[in-house]
Amino acid sequence: MREDVAGRSNVEDSEELMSYYRELEQLEAGALWTVANEIEPWFPKSTSVPVLWPYRRLREHVLRSLSLVTPEKAGRRVVYLCNPNRREFSAAVGWLYTGLQVMNPGEAASAHAHSASALRFIMEGSGAYTIVDGHKMTLGRNDFVLTPNGTWHEHGVSADGSTCIWQDGLDIPLMNALEANFFVIHPDLRQKVTFAVDDSTKTYASPGLLPATGSWSKAYSPLMKYEWEPTYEGLTEFANSTEGSPYDGVMMKYVNPVTGGPVMQTIGASIQLLRPGERTKAHRHTGSFIYQCAKGKGYSIVDGKRFDWEERDIFCVPSWAIHEHANASEKEDACLFSFHDLPAMHSLGLYREEAYGENQGYQPLAV
Ligand SMILES: [Fe+2]
Numbered sequence: 001m002r003e004d005v006a007g008r009s010n011v012e013d014s015e016e017l018m019s020y021y022r023e024l025e026q027l028e029a030g031a032l033w034t035v036a037n038e039i040e041p042w043f044p045k046s047t048s049v050p051v052l053w054p055y056r057r058l059r060e061h062v063l064r065s066l067s068l069v070t071p072e073k074a075g076r077r078v079v080y081l082c083n084p085n086r087r088e089f090s091a092a093v094g095w096l097y098t099g100l101q102v103m104n105p106g107e108a109a110s111a112h113a114h115s116a117s118a119l120r121f122i123m124e125g126s127g128a129y130t131i132v133d134g135h136k137m138t139l140g141r142n143d144f145v146l147t148p149n150g151t152w153h154e155h156g157v158s159a160d161g162s163t164c165i166w167q168d169g170l171d172i173p174l175m176n177a178l179e180a181n182f183f184v185i186h187p188d189l190r191q192k193v194t195f196a197v198d199d200s201t202k203t204y205a206s207p208g209l210l211p212a213t214g215s216w217s218k219a220y221s222p223l224m225k226y227e228w229e230p231t232y233e234g235l236t237e238f239a240n241s242t243e244g245s246p247y248d249g250v251m252m253k254y255v256n257p258v259t260g261g262p263v264m265q266t267i268g269a270s271i272q273l274l275r276p277g278e279r280t281k282a283h284r285h286t287g288s289f290i291y292q293c294a295k296g297k298g299y300s301i302v303d304g305k306r307f308d309w310e311e312r313d314i315f316c317v318p319s320w321a322i323h324e325h326a327n328a329s330e331k332e333d334a335c336l337f338s339f340h341d342l343p344a345m346h347s348l349g350l351y352r353e354e355a356y357g358e359n360q361g362y363q364p365l366a367v
């Protein structure tokens, strides 16, 4: 790909150059100027496309898997969501994976650990639980729970519960891209619960309070379950005291209460509220996002594609895609849960953001 711009590759082919390229190929080498313009785009070019996954169409297929495979045979019984241009990486967008996991009462999946960071967002059913390194967490609708990388974790539904569906979110594709992905099954297939049930939330979820003794030095949040009721309450309280962002409405981050930083090293998560009738301005930024509508209904426009969403629908926003959100109701608020790779973007110094129409061009970051 030639470009007639000073500083970019603009070499015309010749007989001599073509045979030179073939000789380099024999040596497992190549001339940079033949690929430079392609591998160094002027701005991020995501191969992912914006996609909406309507829950009403997926749900019956997710439930059907209950009679097709057992969690024992499948390892995890999940229908994963695949971006048409990212199939080879099993990615929903960018380097993020997401899927819908379903479990019947009394079922449990084996304990395991992996390099990928993981989270779940509970969609329906009762009695779901997750155990992370001996911490058992009971899970209800719209609860957000972490299973950080390197932790032993397992999921199940108690015998007195009902069929549960939750959204899994992981950075499996990123771990594979970095060629750093490990997976290990717990030697006993199950782990013991070694702490009081829900101790993580009881210890770390009180606003503004941390235990006076003890310390937490792990790279992920010690608070591993963020319950919906206090989350929604916090969001609505904030909505009463702020105008919010013109681009995101009233948006809050789930954070590690000890550091104030992201919940995990590579994946972050947010919850945002759009007031009745609110429509945000469009912007774009680096980082891939996967949204789930947790409440209400509305629509988002992503790179010119309109997605009408309602509760439980999932959609993605690829890196650098222009996007805006709107609440379709004049009476009810709408809430969007999202997870993303911004912690990775920030720690690598790659985060960029701009309002739609304000293309300022790329300015190198001062180091
Ligand atoms: Fe896992």
Ligand SMILES: [Fe+2]
Pocket (backbone or CB within 6 Å): 247, 248, 283, 284, 285, 323
């Ligand atoms: Fe955004």
